[in-house]
Amino acid sequence: MRFFIGWSAVVAVLLLCACERQDAAPLDQQLYVWQRQWTPAHELALKGSHGDFSTLRVLALQAFPNAGWSRARVDFALLKQDARPLIAVIRLDGQLQALDQQAVTAQILQVLADWQGQGLTPSGVEIDHDAGNARLPDYTRFLVHLRGALPANLPLSITALPAWLDSPQLPALLAAVDSSVLQVHAVSDPRRGLFDPEQARRWANAWGRVTDRPFYLALPAYGVALLPDASGAPVVESEVTLERSGERRELLADPQQLSRLAIELREDRPAHLAGLIWFRLPLANDRRAWSLSTLRAVARGDALSSQLGLTFTEHNGLQDIALRNVGNLDSAWPARITVNARGCEGADALAGYALQQTADLLTFTRLRDGRLPAGGQRAIGWARCANIDQGGSHVDP
Known part of the structure; x- marks a missing residue:
């Protein structure tokens, strides 16, 4: 039997599909606040992140094998002023020999009580514990115990590792908590960098097939x-500088790469994926984090670009020369900068650049790597010249 469908019916079906796509809930965007010592820089960072990230997951407490318990020195007044939903993250080092259910639970309950005493109302607890697969049954029993000790209306989540996908214990582990945060960034192989988007996507799809509860992806910024x-194996240096000799090889998550992945996840979402959590809230002096401008642009799905140029500031005939980035994408320091200038009595480069001078040209050459954040500016040198053609400068990437 043959059926004939009029164009009006076809158009109605297409419009209905389009409406269904538009009505799909957007991916939630959250932030980890991972600094162990809060500083005045947190105030500006929190204000700048408020419009784009719904929830803060704040490092609250850590347990180490030898050092014991350590609390993050959180600015409670700032968090109270911020007023976003707040999840207290408890970091239990993966090298701990065992989890004492009673002792660990008592520490967590005390942190929650102390936060509440400071006027905060946490909307959840997250346990960050990099347990090996062999220890997942014990970890599951601990989570069941903790779930029973926490208020029934307080959600419990865990940070999770892709390696757990190989464990038959994973469904029981996930059933013990309300949600999970799949961590898809780490230095497993230096040759592959800090992050592999294709691998992250495969892990996310696999995780969505295992769990029947909401999960999030923790993404690197x-x-x-x-x-x-001593053996030549890589040691990771992150927020804290390590007192070690040897050449440092810098690995940085690529904002363009992460932006593409975030867009793909919005358009073709793995089952049960509720949102993205970015690690970590960047402070103005955080040398190994994206700028907040770049992080916000990636979270929004904005087109990314660096826009480098020079500024000249005159003081009694001396010109201070600075490099600026008016784009929304952090940029590497340019390799070479040239300025048309004549009649120069003196000129010099500042740290990070060297100067070569001819009769009508100043050439600044990069000596070491560095990054210029989106919206940032950095002095590169000065010159006292009879004439500087500001429009005749050139910046080579």
Whole structure:
């Protein structure tokens, strides 16, 4: 039997499909606040992130094998003023020999009580514990115990590792919590960098097939350095500088790469994926994190670009020369900058650049790598010249 469908019916079906796509809930965007010591820089960073990230996941407490318990020195007044939903993250080092259910639970409950005493109302607890697969049954029992000790209306989540996909214990582990955060960034192989978007996508799809509860992806907005140890194996240096000799190899998550992945995840979402959590809230002096401008642009799905140029500031005949980035994408320092200038009595480069001078040209050559954040500016040198053609400058990437 043959059926004939009029054009009006076809158009109605297409419009209905389009409406269904538009009505799909957008991916939630959240932030990890991972600094162990809060500083005045947090105030500006929190204000700048408020419009684009719904929830803060704040490092609250850590347990180490030898050092014991350590609390992050959080600015409670800033968090209270911020007023976004707040999840307290408890970091239990993966090298801990065992989790004492009673002792760990008591520490967590005390942190929650202390935060509440400071006027904060956490909307959840997250446990960050990099347990090996062999220890997942014990970890599951701990989570069941903790779930029973926490208020029934307080959600419990965990940070999760892709390696757990190989464990038959994973469904039971995920059933013990309300949600999970799949961490898809780490230095597993320096040759592959800090992040592999195709691998992350495969892990996310696999995770969505295992869990029947909401999960999030933890995505990188930072970099690390790799240093060799005595055997030549890489040692990771992140927020804290390590007192080690040897050449540092910098690895930085690529904003363009992460932006493409985020767009793909919005358009073709893995089952049960509820949102993205960016690691970490960048402070103005955080040398290994994206700038907040770049992070916000990636979270929004904006087109990314660096726009480098020079500024000249005159003081009694002396011109201060600075490099600026008016785009929304952090940029590497340019390799070479030239300025048309004549009649120069003196000129010099500042740290990071060297100057070569001819009769009508100043050439600044990069001596070491560095990054210029989106919206940032950096002085590169000065010159006292009879004439500087500001429109005749050129910046080579």
